[in-house]
Amino acid sequence: MNSSVRFCDNCGATNRPDAKFCYACGQPQISYATTNTVTGLLTSAYELKQRYHILQKLGQGGFGAIYKAADLLFNDTPRAVKEMGMRGLDEQETKEAIVAFRNEATLLANLSHPNLPRIYDHFEERGRWYLVMDYIEGETLEKRLEMAPGGYLPLKEVVELGIQLCTVLGYLHSHQPPIIFRDLKPDNVMLTPDGQVYLIDFGIARFFKPGQTKDTMSLGTPGYAAPEQYGRMQTTIRSDIYSLGATLYQMISGIHPGLTPFLQQPLELDASQPANVALEKLVMQMLELKEQQRPQDAMIVKQELQSVQQMLQSASIKRIVQPMQAAVQSSPVTTTSQATMLLTTLAPRPSIIVDQHGGGNYSSLSEAIQQAEAGSFIFLREGLYKESIILDKPVEIIANGPRDRIILESDDTHCVVMQTTTATLRGLTIHCPAGPTGKTSYAINITEGELFIENCDISSASSSCIAIRNANTNPTIRYCTIHDSANHGITIAQNARATIEYCDIFHHPRAGIHITSGADPVLRHCNIYNSERYGLLINEQGRGTFEDCDIHHHGYAAATISTQSNPLLLRCQLHDNQKYGIEVLQEGQGSYQDCEIAGSGIDNVSISTGSTPYYYLCRIHDAQQHGVKVSDNGLGILEYCDISTSQQANVAITSGGNPQFQRSTIHKGLDYGIAVFEGGHGTIERCTLAANAKGAFSIEPGSNVILKQNVL
Structure with missing residues (x-):
């Protein structure tokens, strides 16, 4: 987190470090010691809000901790207290974390169901946020599976748990608009000693919005999250059906679905038992990649599980390992009308x-x-x-x-x-x-x-x-x-x-990926390298979303964007390319967020000929010439970027270039921090320029640069 700014505890907006009130929401800005934003530090006997007496810490993760506490207002009734802190979060992450916390509190406060914990309180104290709910005695389904021999459960238990989960999902989905849980997995399912199921952790649940085509953010757990949670689509109740299917698959097979997301093989059940065949077909249907091919809602799944349950009650179940072909052979004819009906619906x-x-x-x-x-x-x-x-x-x-x-x-x-x-x-x-x-x-x-x-x-x-x-x-x-x-x-x-994921793409004479004439793919976790020209070549109004890709060692540029093309790059690494990291020219556009762009033979970022890209939170360093060069009437905005260690000026603006640099750090250059020459323009606002070998600025006569509230 940048020490030169502070984030509002109420809304997450960026403020000056000495601000007394938030400029966005007007709330007082309270100073905390650095360690006070760390979670998991509450000790036994600590009291929150003079009401919740901490008994013990139950667990801790990357986003917070959870405690067992005694509620002093209700005869020391045990409660679960969920704690969330903001340490290490940037501005956008802080806003999202606060929204998710309030969303969880609001959702639970308006829900009442035997399979959901009740919420009693939520509040902020000393820079951390707390949610107080039922303390549930028991263990998570994740823990149950870890302790089970082979990592799987008896089929009768699987079906019983599945029916309970369908019941609570059906309750959530029956709201108007439906509530989509979006993170169903064994670690979010609590089991009490008497077999009661509780669905916990509503941090990323959201309402389904009719008419909306995509969610504002993609969240979930790999292996359990449906494919649409990673693309530009809105999650629906069938997204929860997929997650339930992945959870059932793990309970039956003992195989964690995160090992090979979306690649589940047929289950190894005895195909001579009608209940086994019916259960397998149901689970595999729930795991269909295409949303419309999954069961329509949780109540349909519940009805089919209840039918399987009735068949299991009158049959002994035997688990055997079989070749893959056995999973797709025709099943024996059963004499029960119920099994016949179900197997007809789910025919091999x-x-x-x-x-x-x-x-x-x-x-x-x-x-x-x-x-x-x-x-x-x-x-x-x-x-x-x-x-x-x-x-x-x-x-x-x-x-x-x-x-x-x-x-x-x-x-x-x-x-x-x-x-x-x-x-x-x-x-x-x-x-x-x-x-x-x-x-x-x-x-x-x-x-x-x-x-x-x-x-x-x-x-x-x-x-x-x-x-x-x-x-x-x-x-x-x-x-x-x-x-x-x-x-x-x-x-x-x-x-x-197209959706392209976890691929190795290399050794091509032109580009690893060429996107043109309005095409709009999604690429995630791809390694794109060693092409003679480009990693990505995007032109003629091409688009595309690239997440967590490594694009490197290309003969010309990691990415060249032109002719009104407008891609989105998130968390990508673009490094060690012979000329450019990202070259945007001929009215190219694009949004480049939280990317690392480094080690280019000429410039890490080149913007020219009327192009208007947007860079946010990027780390741009170790260019052989410039970290960022804007020329030939290029435009563009760079916010919250870190630009450093270039052999020439960290930023060069020339020949009518007119970019905006806002709240960025430009430092440790072996030349000037920013060099403006040959009629360059631009706005440099609230930036920090430090430790550049020849100084912060070199601005030639005839250039016109607006400087506002920079730190030198």
């Missing part, structure tokens, strides 16, 4: 085996697709399949062996063409060799639908590895290696969307 999907050597149903993948029913699993055994496939029906193609020994290759056209609404490729090597001269072939060509690609090795000696085009196209690409193309790693164009 057919499976096909493709084996070049004659050991399967087909030796050709194309023939298998042609003959497959919609929704089939196609298991592909080891071999080099020299063919081009057209995905014209919903199928899942799954490698049945090591990825590097199951190869799909086409010499004269695209290896894979997507021509259906949905399909899956999993665990394949897909390579497009150099084809006829002048012909462009992609390893995967996606012009419609939602193709799900995971754990594939993809390359092309003909053109880009993957081409994604058209507005009705929205694939998901996860855990893939995308390398050694003849053009770009992935080309996304013509208003297409």
